[in-house]
Amino acid sequence: MKKKKLMDFHRFLDEAGDTTFYGKGKKNIIGTNGVSNVFILGMIKVKDPLDEVREKINSLQNKISLDEFYRVPSVIKKNNKSGYYLHATDDIPEIRKEMFDLIKTIDCSFEAVVGRKSIERYETKHKGKEEYFYADLLSHLLKNKLSKHEKLVMHISERGKSTKNHNLELAFLKAKQRFSKSNATSNIKTKVVFNVNYPTKDPLLNLADYFCWTIQRVFEKGETRYYNYLKGQIKLVIDLYDLKKYEKWGNYYDNKNNPLTSKNKISPLKH
Template sequence: MVKFKTNLQVIRNEILELQSQVQKDSYYKSIPSIQKREKTGGYYFHATDDIPEVRKLFFDYIKKLDLSFEAVVARKITEIFVAKHNRKEDEFYADLLSHLLKNKLESEENLVLAIASRGKSTRNHNLENALIKAKSSFFKKNSPLTADNVIKVDEYKRSWPPRPIFKSKRD
């Protein structure tokens, strides 16, 4: 999870411009992965599909941003995966996402998550399950009266700028 301390629309516009530069550059235009993505809905940056030169270009852009980063790192331990997640990838993924969200429900800031598709794990109902788990963890520690956020869950589409999936907003 990345928290940008700069206006999100400014960042989106800069990324769109950077993507446009990559698409128009004659060197990058010849790259099959970029050509393929242009044919299937437009070019967007991708951590593993882009060539090293494009990843470096985006990495240099990210370095100049004022941001903070948070992550949940996990590995599947068979006994826990079976007992807690019923051998289901979507339950495992929802559990991981819930750990990122649970402490964000009391924030006074908007929370907008753009989550990349990961097979069947990022379907809308799985993201809603992550939110339910996060709320449950939050309410175990806090009175329901302290959490007055409104959460919106929306479908994810592969486009830039991404539409919010979870948006937390205090009334």
């Protein structure tokens, strides 16, 4: 049998978008200025030695923090606070290009679950709690990972109540239930360990962040150039609540037979 390597047991998770549903007076503000239409949770598997990839990203971050050309407010602010780290939303286009080019040199695969925001679903299925919304998405990322490895370490970017241990365990329970429902003859053998961390502490979370941002641009803007650039490394994207395309796995997008296009942009809801 092929000997398992350290990176086989580790996954790195981050998100894009927000879990805001209401404004003042409990008004529906989904999709309004500064509020996303979707919340995305993504997971990356790195197939190169982890420390080598961390060093690659750290080297780029150090270069940016010292480069006079990049003395812009977003970089200066981070340098003064906790040290510069890559974050796609904050980074200027020139920095993004450097990071995207670096990503292309890394042997990795990415998958994501996209959660369309709906007030009705949020109040019923998720009981009006953002942590339940998060747990639902995470369970779908986990559900097909429970029979291959004896152990998986999930390195997750910290997100308040959503990444508290009891909520992560809730997601794991949901994942096991979903696995058992669709795999009646298979046994769950994978122990999942959660390691909540900060993007400032582990550059591999910054890598996951860039992939999540790439998917967000498709669903929020209909912008596919970043996705097309990284498409070979994006294994699967599930538009989880796209009920119109549920039949025949139409809401599952891979990079070969059913890639994302500008048509995946979410149309604004009428409030």
